[in-house]
Amino acid sequence: MSSIADILxxxxASWNIRGLIILSLLVQCFLVLFAPLRKQKGGKWVFMTSMWxxxxxxxxxATFTIGLILRSERSFILVFWAPFLLLHLGGPDTITSxxxxxNEFWIRHLLGLxxxxxxxxxxxxxxxPHNKLLFPALLVLVAGIIKYxxxxxxxxLASLEHYGDKGRASIYQREVEDSFQRGTRKELVAAYGIIKNLLVGPLLTPKYRISSRQVLDGKCPEQVLQMMEIELSLLYEALHTKLPVVHIKIGYIFxxxxxxxxxxxxxxxRLIPQHPKLRHVDxxxxxxxxxxxxxxxxxxIGTLILSDFNLAYYCLRGSTNVKIVAWIHNRVINRRRWSKIIPQHNLITYCLNDYPDWLIKxxxxxxxxxxxxxxKKKLCLSSQELNEQVWNFIFEQVKTMAVSAKTVEMGKEICLxxxxxxxxxxxxxxxxxxxxKExxxxxxxxxxxxxxxFCFHDKDGNSSDNMDYREISKSLSDYMFYLLEMEPAAMATVSMDRKVVREATYDQIKGFINGQSCLDGKNVSRAIFALNPELDFVSPIGRKPVFLYARKLAHQLKELDKSNGFPWxxxxxxWVxxxxxxxxxxxxxxxxQQPSRGGQLITIVWLLMNWFGLGTQFATGFHDVV
Incomplete structure (x- = not known):
């Protein structure tokens, strides 16, 4: 046993620094190559865990290896390797945070520098003494200082305090207002500034609101979705990469x-004669x-050239006629910029997949x-891709809402x-x-x-005329419940304790399921729906269980249109x-926060509403009828 320990x-002692240096380089390669995929695969926990x-x-x-070098007997080669660790601490351009x-701990990172x-x-x-590798080590040190x-x-720059600087906010707003009418790629230009305004938080002018609505005139839902995706990509690049730092004149120089x-x-x-004691592996x-x-x-550099940040930068400055910019634009504009996944979570399915009593105890x-x-929540999740049918329906509904919002005040009332x-x-x-209302x-x-x-699994009334709306309702229903359970920060409108509501409902549904056998989600829904809708009892929190409200609502919806079953x-x-x-x-x-996690449909909808002038950041008191 002792011999094995001695060997280890x-x-x-022989490979600690060498192995850690190689590991540090490999990790840098992994981050450079795979960090940009966060925009597309952020919803997959295996990928995100690996990235984290x-x-x-x-x-x-890198920090630990520098500590080992400090404690070791420093040779020529270790002195040369030390600056590379500083270079690695500077991190790749593709991911800073x-x-x-x-980003909020920028002072700590500055102290670390x-x-x-x-x-x-x-x-x-x-x-x-007489270290021949001192000069190249100093060169790498300069590069490392620049990177860090x-x-x-x-x-x-990405911390909210400085990203939302009031002085810069007015500049962003003027840029966007002046650029809506520029060139054939005005959508990309407008997206470059509008996302800044939404995060900075100034009250946007009626001119801004009218211009943004006009940009969407005559555009199909697919084109508008592409604009929203570009905004997500710009937001990610501004907050989680080095692009805002590198993409300026001084950045190029450094x-x-x-x-x-x-x-x-x-x-x-390569030119300096090597020390005779230097090992080949070193x-x-x-x-x-x-x-x-x-x-x-x-x-x-290639990532920088192909970034949306770079394209928007040159388009904003009227450089859209440059052949290289146009060539790059035409090849990357249609790339995938977010996961396009709609996560799904269903309460009844969650109730069915319970642990054994002994495991819970x-x-x-x-x-x-x-x-x-x-x-359990993770295991009960599913997902589906955002299809054209769902997006077109959402787009048309938001557009209809926007048509009736003639003024800012009307738009804010619609948002309620x-x-x-x-x-x-x-x-x-x-x-x-x-x-x-109640x-x-x-x-x-x-x-x-x-x-x-209940309505989705009902045997009656799901006619073929309503199948599209039926699928849309089900998809949005499970998505909104996913947000309520898994992304509560995105549901800032919640006024009651969601856990109390969900647990009371969960207990009632479980009480019903425990008295049955061989049930799946479809049969549970049908069985509960078939109960007397007037059946009533008091819940543990002194209110009717929500699932009884739901059964009453489902019966009322079925009565509204008996020929088609439900008004899907x-x-x-x-749901929209x-x-x-x-x-x-x-x-x-x-x-x-969403772009770095693969994006969320609710963020796309937020951007769409603001483009249509239905946000809460528009100044009131103006006659901005459109």
């Missing part, structure tokens, strides 16, 4: 200096670090009940509707308006969610209003 200790692990491992490995919260520069400089200053400074600057330093270090290392590791740094820089003993519930705007328009729907948002959403499930078109419109209400009342910084 010798292996660690690599992001934090990169800093830890993993989440918005990382000072400390790491000091540590690396200490290693170089205390290098062995770029990252610290990116954190600073990047050229950095790249020149690495080339100079490679040339110097030489190859050094070449790998130098060539790897140059390769990653070229990949970053065991988890309670170890205080792991919350952990088990989190796993959460289903009642649809139900108030027709006298025959007044009998079900209680489900909106319940708070959480109760109303859960009531309509369960009622939609009406239900689809109510419920989603619009949540989208426009959600905090802007919550929407800003």
């Amino acid at each position: 200790m010798k292996l660690w 692990f690599a992001y934090f491992l990169a800093d830890w490995v 993993f989440s918005l919260e990382d 000072v400390l790491q520069i000091a540590s690396t400089a200490y290693v170089i200053l205390h290098s062995p 400074a770029e990252r610290s600057r990116a954190f600073y 990047r050229l200096i950095s790249l020149s330093c690495i080339f100079g270090a490679l040339l110097s290392f 030489i190859w590791i050094t070449y790998g670090l130098l060539i790897g740094a140059i390769t990653l820089d070229f990949i970053s 065991f988890a309670d003993l170890l205080y792991l009940r919350t952990f088990l519930e989190a796993i 509707r959460r289903g009642n705007g649809i139900l108030d328009n027709d006298e025959k729907f007044r009998d079900v308006i209680w489900s909106i 319940l708070d948002y959480t109760e109303s959403l859960v009531t309509w969610h369960i009622a939609t499930d 078109e009406l239900m689809s419109k109510v 209003e419920l989603m619009c209400y949540a989208a426009v009342n959600c905090r802007a910084n919550v929407h800003a």
Whole structure:
């Protein structure tokens, strides 16, 4: 046993720094290549877990290895390797922050920059005498300082305090207002500035509102969706990459200096006679670090050229006629910029997939009940891709809402509707308006969610004429319940404790399921729906269980149109209003978090509503009739 330990200790003593240096380079390669995919695959937990692990491992490995070099007997080659770790701490251009919260700690990263520069400089200053690798080490040190400074600057600019600087807000607004009419790519130009305004938070002028609505005139839903996707991409690049720092004149100059330093270090290392005691493996590791740094820089340059940030920048400055810009634009404008996934979560399905009683009791003993519930929720999730049918319906409903919003005041009044705007328009729907006006948002959403499930699985009344609306209602119902359960920050409109409402409803449904056998989601919905709608009892919180409200609502909906069974078109419109209400009342910084996680449909809807002048950031008191 001791011999094995001795072998491991010798292996660690010989390869600890070498192995960690190689690991640091490999992690940098992984981040450069795969970080841009966060916009598309952010909803997949395996990918996001790997990305999270690599992001934090990169800093830890580089910092830990510098510490080992400081404690070791410094040789020529270790002195040369130390600046590469500073270069790695600067991180790739494709990812600076993993989440918005990382940007808020820009002061800590600035302090880290000072400390790491000091540590690396200490290693170089205390290098062995007559060190022939001192000059290339200083060149790499300069490149490392530039890269780390770029990252610290990116954190600073992406923090909400500075991203939302009041002085810059008016500049952004003027840019957008002046650019709506520029060139054939005015949509890309407008998206460049409008996303800044939405996050900065100034009161937007009537001119801005009128111009943004005019941009959408004559555009099909697919073109508008592409505009929203570009905005998501610009938002991601501004908050989570180095593009805002690199994409300025001084940024280009420093990047050229950095790249020149690495080339100079490679040339110097190649020309300087090697020390006779230098091992071949160390030489190859050094070449790998130098060539790897140059390769990653070229990949970053390519990413910069092909970025939406770059395209918008040149379009904004009237450079759309430049052939290279037009060539790049035509090849990347149709790329996928978010996951286009609509997550689905269903309460009845969740109730059916329960753990055995013995496992729940065991988890309670170890205080792991919350952990088990989190796993169960993940296992019960499903997803579907946003299809043309669903998006077209949402677009047309938001457009209809916008047509009636002649003024800012009318637009803000429409934003307060959460289903009642649809139900108030027709006298025959007044009998079900209680489900909106007499319940708070959480109760109303859960009531309509369960009622939609009852109607969806009912044997009668699902005619072929209503199949499209039926699928849309089901999809939006499960998506909104997913947001309520899994993304509560996106549901800032919730006024009651969602857990109380959900748990009371869960207990009642479970009580019914436990008395049955061999039930799936469809049969449970049908069985509960078949019960007497007047059946009543008191819930643990002193109110009627929401699922009884849902059964009553489902029966009323069925009675509205007996020839077709259920008014699915009406239900689809109510779900769009419920989603619009949540989208426009959600905090802007919550929407800003979504692009790095694959994007959310509710954020797309938020952007669409603001383009149509249905946001809460428009100045009132003006006669801006359109």
